[in-house]
Amino acid sequence: MGTGRALLIFDGDCGFCSRCARFITRRLPTSAEVRPWQRVDLAAYGVPPEQAQHEIVWVAPDGRTDGGAQAVARLLLDCGRLWAVPGALLRIPPFRWIAHGVYRLIAANRYRLPGGSAACRLPTD
Template structure:
């Protein structure tokens, strides 16, 4: 793998809006892509893992999920974003970040840009739209 990869749920409009924000506002050399178009086997990830959280896969093979993945992504950008990523790694912030992330993940269909499809479990999406993520 030639560069780090940040993987998100492309079926979720809220997640896709966040990925668009990353592309527009957070300059980074990281490949940001929906897991549905990723080679999950190459990344060492499963559909179930990707359905639960965003993922960071570094060129060194390091994997991180949720806010830890976001912190790593931010750490590859400009100084302001790097500082935010470093803050997200601090134990007291991290202790709050994970429950907050889980709440957002559970309620992403209710957030701005979210749609009903964001709330569908992966098995239902596979049944409705076909199996994705097999690279």
């Protein structure tokens, strides 16, 4: 903690999530660190383990957090340029609501997506 950079936390045990994280680090011009929750001191960032297992989490340099679709929005805003346009749209209704629904649908089915496996399946409530 205290690097002055944002942090994007993902599930390193999920093949689909790991594949997305590799895409982010290779293709997107983000200044954020991208790390699996299994290698992060979640308590130091105030992120509950249940949240990190359930969705990606964006931790801003000032310590504020966003999860799920809003973490994606923050990532895109951080990338700047044309990436910031969809990032900004994802922050306002009705796009925010749609993004939340799409994110939940993808998260619930990530084990079926390319790179996913049965280990990626989220526990049911």
